[in-house]
Amino acid sequence: SFQSLHEDIQHYFEALLQGLQNQVRNHLQKSYAVHKVEVDAQVIDVGESLLDCGLCKSDEFCNFQKTPSQCEKCTLCPAGFFQMSECSANTDRICQDRDECIESPNICGERVKCLNTPGK
Known part of the structure; x- marks a missing residue:
């Protein structure tokens, strides 16, 4: 159904976003170890x-x-x-x-x- 497909797509993008968020956080922590960097993102x-x-x-x-x-x-x-x-x-x-x-x-x-x- 369309609702099920919509939920599957949303879960896929949320998982992808979480992975990208972790990669960015790791990169920034390595590059700017002196700074406290908070990375926030949300699915819209x-x-x-x-x-x-x-x-x-x-x-x-x-x-x-x-x-x-x-x-x-x-x-x-x-x-x-x-x-x-x-x-x-x-x-x-x-x-x-x-x-x-x-x-x-x-x-x-x-x-x-x-x-x-x-x-x-």
């Missing part, structure tokens, strides 16, 4: 909501988390952050805090503990 039914946005502008993405879905401006990475992924039609840009303590170990001088804070 975009059947009809895909049409709600229509065509977004080149500097916008369709936010399916809102009801109804709507176009929103892509985030610009603020000072002290670097871009990890580009903004696309259905996902916002992802920014990561830059750790100046690691990049410039002598930024605070000798015998002073450097504490990274978000931004610059």
Whole structure:
């Protein structure tokens, strides 16, 4: 039945998403061991909501988390952050805090503990 097929597809994508989420978490923990990185994702039914946005502008993405879905401006990475992924039609840009303590170990001088804070 259609309902059974829909549930099977949803379970498949949830399992696939969980596997990808674990891969991303492992990669980020290896790459950015100093940062605490939380990776959150969820399955969103975009059947009809895909049409709600229509065509977004080149500097916008369709936010399916809102009801109804709507176009929103892509985030610009603020000072002290670097871009990890580009903004696309259905996902916002992802920014990561830059750790100046690691990049410039002598930024605070000798015998002073450097504490990274978000931004610059």
